[in-house]
Each structure stands twice: as C-alpha cells, then as structure tokens.
Amino acid sequence: MKESYDFKSIEQKWQKVWEEKDLFHVTEDESKKKFYCLEMFPYPSGKLHMGHVRNYSIGDVVARFKVMNGYNVLHPIGFDSFGLPAENAAIKNGSHPAVWTSSNIAEMEHQLRQMGFSYDWDREVCTYKEDYYKWMQWIFIRFWEKGLAYKKENPVNWCPSCATVLANEQVVDGCCERCGAVVTKKKLSQWYLKITDYADRLLDDIDKLEGWPEKVKTMQRNWIGRSEGTEVDFTLKDSGIKMTVFTTRVDTIYGVTFMVISPEHPLVDELIKGYPQEEACRAYIEQAKRQTDIERTSTTKEKTGQFTGRYVINPATGKEVPLYLADYVLMGYGTGIVMGVPFGDQRDFEFATKFGLDIIPVIDPGRDDIDIDNLTAAFEAEGTMINSGKYNGLNNVEAIKRMQEDFGAQGFARNTTNFKLRDWLISRQRYWGCPIPMVYCDDCGWVPEKDENLPVLLPTDVEFTGKGESPIATSKTFVNTVCPRCGKPAKREVDTMDTFLDSSWYFLRYCDASNAEEPFSRKKAAYWMDVDQYIGGVEHAILHLLYSRFFTKVLYDIGMCDVEEPFRNLLTQGMVLKDGSKMSKSLGNVVSPEEIINRYGADTARLFILFAAPPERELEWSDKGVEGSYRFLGRVYRLIYDLAEDTKGIPAVFRVETDDDRQLNRILNTAVKRVTDDISKRFNFNTAISAVMELVNEMYRYKSLDDVNLGLLRDAAEKLVLLLAPFVPHICEEMWEGLGFNEPVYKQPWPQYSEDALAMDTIEIVVQINGKVKEKLNVAAGLSKEEFTQTVMSDDRVKALTEGKNIVKAIAVPDKLLNLVVKG
C-alpha cells in the first residue's frame, strides 16, 4: 500500500488480479443458495454512457454484496447486437455490419472491465453470433409448431425512414420509437407471434410480481387492456346480415339511437352498394384512409361520419336505428361496429349532438344536480334503470348481469373479453437481424427449416443501399433452396426478426451460455432461474419486459424451463441528467464515463453515481459532487493507511471502556446495520454511503484522542473496508491487502453488527409542551412508560417549564419524547 491514493495503478493492478484468479467465474453448486443478478444487456453503440455506468454500478453492488453474504451469484453480461444502427453504419462506411458491431463490442468490453464490474465473462452472450441466433431460430420453429407463429396480410405500421415495419409497441404517438418519423399504414404480409393467446395469463400473473414497481405493472395492465363485456347481434334491415357489436355497457342497450361502423370494415362495401349515399360514403372512406394515425385517433378532433342509408334492428327493443360510417370506430378493436348510446358514452354523445340524433335517458342518477333530459355530457356513472322495459328499477350494474343472462338465453348475445393487446409483428425488412428460418414451397406452403440445418446463416453477398426493402432479397445464394418437406425448389423468407426476440430469452442462455446441443439445459436453467434481481431502464416497461414474460411462459409450456415468470424483482433506475435534461449529443451536455475514469478512476465514478441519488430517481450529474466522492475516497485511503501502520499486529479484539470507545463502537455497528439494510432491503445506496461517511468522520475524531483503543480501531478499519467493498472494489482490495490480508476482499464474509453495541445507556430525549420542543434531556435508555414519565417529570428543568400550569395530559414515548399538554 503506497502512501497516496494512486487510483490508476490500483485499479489496473486489481483488475489484473481478478482476471488471473478467474474470480468472477461461477458454476452451479447445489450446496449453496443461488442468486441471479442481472442488468439489461447493452446495445453495442460504441461507448458506455452514464446510463450504463449507473445501471451496471447498481447491479455490481448487489452482486458483490450477495457474494459476501455467501450466495452463489450469477452475474453475467452480453450484447444485444443485432439492429439498425449497425446497418446504417455499414451503408455509410461501406463496411459490413459485423465489423462495426464487433469493434464496438470490443471497445465496450474494455470499458466494462475498466469499471471493475464482477462479470463472469465466460458466459458472455452476443446475439449476432451464430451460436446464439441458431437457437433463436430453433426456438422460433418451436413457436411455429405450437401454432404461435403465423404469416398474415394486414395493414401494418410502416416507418418510411427506417424502411421497415414496426410492432405496435414500437409506435409512440404515431411516430417511430427509434427515429421519430411519422408512421404510415401499409398492407403487407408479415410474420406474427400470437402473444394474444397469452393475454389472460400475462395479465393475471402481474399480480404475482410482488417485487416489481407498481408503475411498471400498471403500464403492462393498461397495455394488455382487458375489458369484459358482451357481444350483441344486431340485424341489418332488409338483408338479415348480422351486425355484431361489442359493449361493456349492455345495460344501456335501450338507449341505442344509432349504429356506427368503421370505414375499413369488410362489410361496408356490400352495405352501401346501390344506395343513394354510396358516393358520399366512398368519399368518406377515402378521406379516412388518408389520415395518419395521429390525426385519426386524436381525442380533440371533432367527430365525423356519414349516414349509409341503411338501418339496423336492435334485438332487445325491435327498434330500428340508422347506420353511420365513422372513423372513431377502430377496425382493430372489438368487432369494428359499435352501438351508439349518446346518453351513456361521451364519444357517442358528441356524435349524436353533431348529427342531431336522439338522446334517450336510460339511467336515473338519483341526483338533483344532473338533468338527464338536458345533458351537456354523457352520464357514465351508476344509477337506476329507466326507459328500459322490464329492467326498469334495477341498479344498472345488476342490469348488466340480468341482460347478459336473458339475451344469452335468447341467442343474440354472449359474454366476451376484449384486449387492447395485438399480436406481435416480428418481421423486419432489414439485414442485420436473425433470419426467419422459414421456407415457402408452392406445394407445401410455409415450412420451417430442418433443425439439423440450423442456423440459417445471414448471407454475406448482400448490397446495403438503405433503399430497397429486405436487403437479403439481393443475395444470389440465399433465396433459392429446397423445400425441407418435399424437396422441390422453394424460396426462403427474406425478412429478419425483430431484435426484441433476441432479448426475450438471453437471460436463459446465460445459464448455459456455451451449450452447443440446445439453447440451454433445463437443469442448469432450473438451478439459476428465476432472475432474483433485474435492473434496467423504465423505458423497457412494456416492450422488453412484456415480451420476455411471454417467451418464458411459452418455454415453460413446451417444457423447456421450470419458471413461468422470468424476473422476480425488478428495479428501474432513473435517468442521468445534466443541467436538468437528459444527456444527449444534440444538447451537448454529455459527460463521458471515459473522461471520469481517467481523471478520478472507476471507484470514484461508481461512488458518485450511487451516492448522488437513490437508484429509482433521476440523477443530476455534478462535477463538484464527483470531486467530493473522490475526496472521500482519499480520506478513507489515508485513514486506512495510517491505521494499517498503527495497528499492525494488533488483533481486532477489544474491550469497550471509555465513553469514546462506546461511541465509536456504536457508530461502527450502526454503519454495519444501515449499510446491510440499505443494500438488501431498500436499495438506498446513497444513505448506505452516508452511514459509512459518518463512520469515517467518527474514526478521525477518535483517532486523534489521547486515549485510544487500537484493537477497537483495528476492528473499525477492517469493517470499514468490508462495508465499502461492494461500492468501490479496487480501493478496498488495496486497503484490505494493506491491512495484511492475502485473500481478496471480494470473497470475505459480510460484517455483522451487535444489537448490544447499538444500544445506548442514556438517550437524549425531547420534552414538548403542546407539541413544541422546549427542552432536551438525557435519561436512561430502555425505561418503561411509567418509569420514563416519572424520570422526566421529576427533572428540575421540566418542573420549571410546567410551573403554575395545569397539565392536562402527558404522552410518553420511551427513549424518544414526552409531550405535555398544558392549559393556562
């Protein structure tokens, strides 16, 4: 141990030692409790940014803490390395995406090692490599066999700038999640995964995710969007065609005054043919088509529509009502036809108002402040049924049940559930992704490639122009093949998979990363799964986290893994800000981790980022704060350096004799307790670190006293190093060695605290008069309520305070306070 804190040589030295000792390598060990600590793997964009540093620093504290607490810890890392940026770089530089990707990975691996994260590098997973995407394809074929993958022509979200289709989840406010271009609609034949088959389970099992933030669970619930209701068959007048609607409010069926059908509905063409309104209808359909999703779905937009000339018969009342086209009805949800109840639905209310349609009150709110004959908005709350035939007088919620039963028995209605969740569109018209291992044969249709022929390799003879669709189609060697079933000439699928498939099971591959026989062994996955702690950005709340849950359930169902939910506990870390806004190149407020590592070292970077804010909150970057963290490490280093000398050969056994001894010992034990609790129960690393700072301050104070107990100081020094080890591992290894130990601090048992040491003989308590603090006194700790009150009341200063006053009441909280309620 050198006299001054030379972070550069210390960090290099210990990173080398860790690597040589292969310290972070783990294997399955049935004799130990396992802990799977996982951080979301990065996209290899080139260099680490502060968001990565924060994410991985948090994970590293947890992983190292669990190791010290005796767990067998799996802490892996890899790269989510297919995707558009590599392809764009290839177009720009004329090189292959693999070149760009692998050099970026090399750079980022180097930086991750520089940060001193405790990864088992032997398990590194890179999704662009053949040994990974082979199994991706293999899994895709299992989905196909289960009927969970299909190809279908549909209007899809198309990003003109990325020249590819997008999943619903990737469209944000009508724009491309990646590039921000306005998304258009295009009719294309595309591959889908049937995530909707799992909608119920994905929704119901959210309740089991006790270790997830409420916010993320709510977002997933909303996204899946289950709503239970009734399908009711209306009938088209003069034709008998069934016009089925979905409603959650069947109780308002007597209030139906019109019907609305989506302009894209396949029935529309037939409905309008030959009617006087046909031409107007066709014009309306055309203009609806021209609108973007943003225009179309804006709630502020005034309702538009067009009467079709047709009428529909209400099966409950026998009444006929006019049928309109209106673009506020979405083809993709429910049946694409809606019963119009202006009384009970705000959208229908606006529509009826605009087109002069009747509003029939069907529920009596029983309130004076609402005039149901002159509504200004729809009435959407509960009440008593009116104008509804034999249902009059019932509570409307009760009426829903009765109507469902009655209408069901009469054969024109049934209970149904609808979801907002759509099937997952997974084909992408891009090169740099996992090829979809399907072959089209004129005789056999779509056939999966044989397992023994996997992987279907990405061809290398492809032109990157960035213009055409599906670059793989330009390969001369790829497309033509033979049908895996009948052997006749056939063509391969030229689209690649959405990269979100790659990241939907990588956590399983980590359990058995080099398996050449299967994606992962069930036994090894059974040992490690589920992930005990998952850490990453909240931006993945729906996309990645929902898809991974879906994959895990499917793999569970086909007997490949033993858990139904992949992530037991989830921590979503906040963003790193500079000057109040997100670090970004365009704002020019980026602080690079590299810069900080070179100037202050990895330990300082880690410490600052953990100390500046609790992990879930946003973190405001502060250069001054970084310096403070650096100063603190220097302060600790000097303290241990001195104590290593002063306490050489002195065992960490001691007697606590003086008041100062007791105080140091108490603060030491408090620090152990707080750091332990703050890491394991609350993830409040900032307060954990502040407890250590208090200990350091106290050690400096104690050290300068005349009468010091070196055994006690020795004990404090050792525990101090152990407490800091998960946060700042390099400096702690150095100090641990400096204290004379040979084994790495990484493997040391976590320090324990003693309850006795935490206890104080006397405690400063507060005396309040009418809730205001008036006096502080020291009294013996651990008194009963009566003894406590007695002791405090008999104190002269308290007597003086209450002199001549009438004590109405005394509230005693032993060891804390006595509040006297006085009058006069």
Place this chain on the structure above:
RNA sequence: GCCGGCGUGAUGGAAUUGGCAGACGUACCGGACUCAAAAUCCGGCGGUGGCGACACCGUGCGGGUUCGACCCCCGCCGCCGGCACCA
C-alpha cells in the same frame, strides 16, 4: 381527459413510515498548516428579530384529523412520466 410519481435550505438529497425537519455531500464563510497557493485537518452554515439566553416563522398552496403531520384525509396549484375516440 384517465393512471402513476414528485414538490423539503443556495444545491444533490436525509428523516427506516405519525414523534427533535434539514443526516451525509456540494457550494459558501471562518480558523489551523504554508513564504504563498493547492492539498489536508478543524469549525460554522433554513429564515427573521435580539449583544445574548431565547422568541417567532418554516417541508408547493388552502383546509381537516391528532397531544403531535414532510408523513394520514379532503380540496387546489406546479413539474415529470405513461396511456389516450379500446366502445
């Protein structure tokens, strides 16, 4: 519009869940060391009034519950996320 979250000194944030508001850090001020500076060590630091012991005010705003409220309840305001014509 609906659903979350947040609002505390100059500043990042504490207050382990109803019991001393402002821990710890930054900034700032002062002292020690130094020829000097840096580094380091020690001390001060919510506001107003007072030489002072002390008094009053103070956790976005207005009410309430309670002996006691940053914390619980009601009504607002502001900021940040997410969802949004889902029938």
